[in-house]
Amino acid sequence: MTQHQLSGRTDTELLWFQRRGFLQAAAAWTALGGPLAAQAQSRSNIVELRGDAMLNGERLTPAHTIQTGDTIATGPGSTVIFMLGNSAFHVRQNSMLTMERGASLLAVSVLRLLTGAVVSVWGKGNRRLIVTPTITAGIRGTGTYTEIFAEQNGRSYLCNCYGEVDVKAGDDQLISRSSYHQSFWGEVSPKGGHMLTAAGAFNHTDEELEYLARLAGQQTAWQIAGFKGVKDGKGYMEDKPGQMNPADMLGKSGT
Template sequence: MTDEAFEARRRALLRWLGAGFFMLGARPAAHAGALGDAPGPLPPGRSIYRIDGDVLVNGQTADEQTRIGAGDRIQTGPGSQVVFAVGQDAFILRERSELRLSGGGGLIVHGLRVVTGALLSVFGKREHEVQTQFATIGIRGTGVYVEAEAERSYVCTCYGRTQITAEGAPEQTESIVSVHHDAPRYISGEGERRIQPAPVKNHTDEELALIEALTGRTAPFSFTMPGRGSGGENY
């Protein structure tokens, strides 16, 4: 994602926050205040919080009533993204992305494969595994941002614990404990050191707060909505 495209996405998110899009169903419109004003979990039977642009679920055009669960494939077109939750896990899938969910069926997701594009995720306390072409990431109760690029993968452990292993080189692995975007990594498909330090990029604390709220949790950092005092960082 280019800097211009990411900035456009960030501005759109902030417009949703400031315009009261945290309202769900018949709830009163939330004031753009502290994280406590963010939405609660989605209503029963609903997976998608917001769609922008062209989104497919299992090859079919999705809308906000489309259900998503283990075993599903989600794709986004150019200039598109989808914000959704499955059980105790929640996601923002960026434009030009493909995500495959695996698990025991229904709302129990154990594994994810980011085929292309970028995914911001927050997870409940169960163990999960996220895969890209170049990396396997073991996760439990964590916020993580992943980009699947053509020649490398990008992983930011936003908070929590991850175990990153280079695909095809199981001896190259790194355990990360992060409080606040402490140790982003690039993972490549070749070389003596396939896991390398990386910058923090292309995701925001506001986005993490939003998707945590969709599961009924709060993000583990101080956060105030934009325009109402100090807020989370934007990267």
């Protein structure tokens, strides 16, 4: 188990992949053929549901199928893990998000996080967006963790756990190329003259991403490489002198 830092979350929330219920559900999902079989058989794409959650204002059940265009809301102690197309999502408790439709029911164009947090592994495809009140991320294939901190007036957190992401907050924008957790704040008001600032890596684990990647038939960057870097939010496998989070370079050398 990798070390992880917490900010306003508990170990129980982060260790969902150790639950017997999830392991049984994931094994059954895989045995039934995974996401492609679910689409072909028109069966539910929900891998696990715990507690009370809502789908478009009605109570969500394991028999439902989540589609683009839907709004998902979870209550206290409630979580939902589901597949949509070639991507996997874990919506944490006390969260609300919408999955805006792209070219088809299975193609997400925008994941709009309104409250709470979501862990996601995205399969390769056309550019899609993750949008919060203070940050926008343009992605193709990657693993991400996104959270909105209501107690900080909606300040948003994004970790590009691996892959390439176009990140924007206010007038600040950059390209994030990460192999091991590159993290950012989307500020509510300028901090040091910038709306996009560097953050540490917290509130999510390597194992969460690995399990979601497995559901989607993928591997994380560190699984492919066979080793891990320093989980400091800078995003690199190897800790070399002078390496910085790209948000720390905004406004320098023409960035």
